[in-house]
Amino acid sequence: MSEPVTQVAAVEVRGVDKVFETRSGNVQALEPIDLTVAAGEFVSLIGPSGCGKSTLMRLVADLDEPTAGTVEVFGKTSRRARLDQEYGIAFQQAGLLPWRTVAGNVALPLELHGEASAARASRIAELLDMVGLADFADRYPDQLSGGMQQRVAIARALAERPRLLLMDEPFGALDEMTREKMQTELVRISAETGAAVVFVTHSIPEAVFLSDRVVVMSPRPGRIREIVAMRLGAEAERAERTEELREERVFFDMVTAVREALHGGSPIGTGARGVETR
């Protein structure tokens, strides 16, 4: 990245592990993990189902406490960062409030943090435009498809222009076309706002297209197997990650690199479950 080295990292995870205590015994969800996400950097987490991607993201968001280790967000404790609203978050489920309209849902964070209603209205219009739901502002979530709901959730996460975006498989429910469109949008948004993004996904091409670095995780207990740097980021500014990129050679090379990292050297085909290689 071109940021000065002195700039404080967006996310700094040091020696973090997480044990869930359940009735049927302890579940070691994460083994000690170290990960740094620079300001403005786009990092994807990829790995088979149950490897602790959501858990890691929840620790960064201070929705759960690590069993050991520290999590810092922009140099603050994750708790301080949450209280200061340093991040926007989109969950694996859209999590919209069913009694609020689309516009009301996007407005929620702005309302809670006391944004004036005039500024709020124009921001909501802008956001809905961006996710292509301008015509659905007055609909209720249960009148939308799953993909549309997820787009509302993304608009909501972006509402306060956070410096850090945490996204847990936000495009999982989208069809391929909308998905690619949203990916291009996300690249544009993150380039425009300079936001760092931690992005959980099951799709290798998606991770490759979006990321500066792809963190490949392995399950039980979850740990980082490899961090694959995307040459794409160095070669071109993120804004230039256009549709053409998807057809370039370097793209397929990176897809292969991530696949191999995922399969951990074992012959491809025996399959890390839950990871799409499309």
Next chain:
Amino acid sequence: MSAGAVTAATAPGRPKGMGPRTEATLRIVAPVAVGLIVLGIWQFLVSVVGVSDYLLPSPVSIIEELIASWDSIVQATLITGTNALIGLVLGSILGILLAAVAARWRPIDRMSAPVVAMLAVVPIVALAPVLNSMFGADSQFGRQAIATLASFVPVFLNTLRGFRQTVPVHRDLMRAYAASSGQVLRTLTLPTARPFILTGIRIASSLAVISALVAEYFGGPRGGLGSLISTSAASSQYARAWAYVVASIALGLVFYLATLGLERLLQRHTPQARRRP
């Protein structure tokens, strides 16, 4: 009277192949038709078959009685209705507040649970003679207290249940937004609980009328529907007793429909497909 029946806020599904208009019409027409048929048979039994008009007053004589003593019936309905309304409002407020407290602090929940369970299983009108003599023969307070207690139970139980319906992803969201507990209550907990609270109030509305009315059977000041039903029956004025019974039914219906209307009004913006298990 055991108000423990906690009914979920589910609307009954509409039968397939029936438009909403047809369904609404049918919902009104069907009970009216049934009522007319019953009245017809009743009148037939009295005037044609010859069941004694003294034992079973005919619908016509009841209507005549209704018209004849209209003023006193309206008076009585107002007295009982006021008691029931005061009980319903107080009981609902108490129920919602206490449920909020119990949902917030576990120990209070633990302490209140057995008391509420007791209130739910003991017929609350059983307290009527005690309360009536406690507050003196010329006070409506005992009846209002009974109606309050009767309303409290279903509102409390339903509200408490409603407060527990928030889903994890919404709670996470509120936490991520660093929302204050007041904000969480206003934007998440109350809207989630709203259909449950309204269902509780609707159940309570009928109980409030019934208990205010029945409480009058056990002494206290005269003049309410309950006491007039018992005096008329005791003095063998059956047609008049029936006229008061009709007024009681009307009163109960008014309460029920009013709370149903409130529910509809407040849930207007809630899409029908709020699916609940």
